[in-house]
Structures are given as C-alpha cells and as structure tokens.
Amino acid sequence: EADIYQTPRYLVIGTGKKITLECSQTMGHDKMYWYQQDPGMELHLIHYSYGVNSTEKGDLSSESTVSRIRTEHFPLTLESARPSHTSQYLCASSAGRHTEAFFGQGTRLTVV
Amino acid sequence: EDQVTQSPEALRLQEGESSSLNCSYTVSGLRGLFWYRQDPGKGPEFLFTLYSAGEEKEKERLKATLTKKESFLHITAPKPEDSATYLCAVNPGSARQLTFGSGTQLTVLP
Numbered sequence: 001e002a003d004i005y006q007t008p009r010y011l012v013i014g015t016g017k018k019i020t021l022e023c024s025q026t027m028g029h030d031k032m033y034w035y036q037q038d039p040g041m042e043l044h045l046i047h048y049s050y051g052v053n054s055t056e057k058g059d060l061s062s063e064s065t066v067s068r069i070r071t072e073h074f075p076l077t078l079e080s081a082r083p084s085h086t087s088q089y090l091c092a093s094s095a096g097r098h099t100e101a102f103f104g105q106g107t108r109l110t111v112v
Numbered sequence: 113e114d115q116v117t118q119s120p121e122a123l124r125l126q127e128g129e130s131s132s133l134n135c136s137y138t139v140s141g142l143r144g145l146f147w148y149r150q151d152p153g154k155g156p157e158f159l160f161t162l163y164s165a166g167e168e169k170e171k172e173r174l175k176a177t178l179t180k181k182e183s184f185l186h187i188t189a190p191k192p193e194d195s196a197t198y199l200c201a202v203n204p205g206s207a208r209q210l211t212f213g214s215g216t217q218l219t220v221l222p
Contacts, residue, residue, distance in 0.1 A: 006155075033209065043156075043199070043212045058209065090155050098143040098203050101210060103155035 003027055006091050006104035013081055013111055021076045021107045023091030032074040033101060035090040036060060043090065049074055050097075081111045114139045114204045118213035125190055125220050133185040133216045135200030144203040145183050146210065147176050149196045156199055159185075190220045 004025040013019055025032065034047040035058075045058030049068040063085070064078050074093075078085055088108050092101040115138045125131055137145065144163055148156035160169040162178040169176045173194065175186040185198055197217045201210040 042214045045209050048209055088153075092155075100144075100146050100158050100161045102158055103148075106153070106155045108153065 004091060004093055004102055004104040006089075006107050008107060009105060010108045011110070013109070015082055015111055017081050019078050019081055019109070021089055021091075021109070023074045023076070023104060024072050025074075025093045025102075026072060027093060027095070027102070028071065029093035029095050029102075030071065031094040031097065031101075032068065033092045033094075034058075034064075034066060034074070034076050035092065036062065037088045037090060037106075039088075047076065081109075083111045085109060085111050114202065114211050116200055116202055116211050116213035118198075118200050118216050120216060121214070122217045123219070125187075125218070127191055127220055127222050128189045130186070130188045130190070132187070133198055133218070135183040135185070135213055136181060137183070137200075137202045138181075139202050139204040139211070141204060142202060145178055146201045146203070147174075147183070147185055148199040148201065150199055150215070151196050159198075187218070190218075192220045192222050194218065195220045 007022045030051045032049045035043040037043045044060035046062040047066040049055045088106050090106045091104045094101040117136045119134045147159040150156045160176040165180045167178050173188050177184050197215040199215045200213045
C-alpha cells in the first residue's frame with residue numbers, strides 16, 4: 001500500500017486567496033509529481049521534481065508553484081486562486097524514472 | 113509525438129461476463145507501461161507494470177498483457193466491485209514523465 005498523503009481532501013476558497021496544497025510521502029522516493037485532473041478527463045502533469053531543490057514545469061501550463069526542500073514533502077501553492085483553478089490535484093511519487101508512480105487521494109479544489 | 117489511446121471509452125458488463133480493455137501506444141523507446149484503477153473522486157491505484165513484449169501480470173480477476181504496440185487488461189468473471197475507470201500510462205524513454213490515456217470507464221452490473 002502506497003504511503004503518500006495529501007491535505008486537505010476538499011477545499012472551497014474565495015477568488016484571490018493564497019492556498020497551499022500539501023503532499024507528503026514516507027517511501028523515500030526521490031521523484032515526485034503534481035497532476036491536474038478535471039472530472040472524466042485525462043491526468044495532466046503540471047510540476048515534477050527529481051530530488052531536493054529540483055523542480056520543473058510539466059506539459060500543462062499552470063499558474064501554481066512548487067518547492068522541494070525536503071525529500072518527503074512537495075507542496076503546491078497558488079498565490080491568487082481563480083475559478084479557472086477549480087479541479088482535482090493529484091500528487092504522486094516514484095522510486096525511479098521508469099518505475100510505477102504511486103498516487104495520493106487527491107485534493108478537490110473549488111474556487112468561488 | 114508520444115500517444116496513448118484507450119478503448120472503449122466506456123464498457124458495461126454483466127457480472128461474470130469476461131472482457132478486455134485495450135491500450136494502444138505510439139512512443140519512442142518504451143520504458144514501461146502501467147495500468148491503474150481509479151474510483152470516482154480518488155487518486156489512481158497502481159495495478160501492474162509491464163516492461164517488454166510478451167510479458168504478463170495477474171492479480172485476482174485481472175490480467176495484463178503487452179505487445180509491441182498495445183496492452184490488454186483482461187477481466188475474468190468481473191464483479192460489481194470491479195467497476196471503476198482503468199487508466200493506462202506509458203513511460204517513453206525520451207520523456208521524463210508518464211503519458212496517460214483517457215481511460216476506460218467500466219461498469220459491472222449485478
């Protein structure tokens with residue numbers, strides 16, 4: 001069973017607020033990822049990290065930012081939330097570049 | 113360009129009615145093909161990894177197979193609790209992250 005945790009599970013927030021979505025894993029994985037998924041749609045990679053102090057943008061353009069100060073922690077921040085940011089955000093980690101990724105339960109974000 | 117196509121988009125089966133889901137891929141240098149199960153509102157749950165053509169993996173009622181161009185997820189005598197969206201993802205050798213298909217939504221009726 002994967003040990004990767006996301007908080008909060010659900011978040012409803014007003015436009016213009018700053019938010020941070022938390023993601024932590026206890027597997028010691030170097031690789032971590034953030035995906036965005038709208039209902040019934042594909043997963044799109046928005047950020048990834050191959051280790052501490054290493055972050056890259058994914059294929060899908062996003063106004064969010066990430067940091068990787070500790071191996072186990074990969075938070076995602078939106079400086080000013082907008083209704084277009086409403087979506088499900090999924091965090092994942094993997095041991096290697098070509099091995100399976102394990103996902104958290106996701107954060108369902110609604111910006112009103 | 114790396115592409116993953118899953119079919120059918122949706123599949124309804126009667127309990128006990130076996131079937132297969134398809135994942136076709138076009139990638140440069142496959143470094144792994146992954147199957148996931150996703151329940152509504154939750155994160156994908158890892159099922160299988162396949163690395164080379166001819167490889168097969170089994171777990172309970174599920175069996176995944178891989179050829180050079182596609183993968184199949186065979187479901188034998190499914191039960192209602194197998195209802196979920198099944199996702200296929202590939203890891204191309206040239207890319208740094210997984211490329212996901214759009215999934216097959218499976219409904220098993222009692």
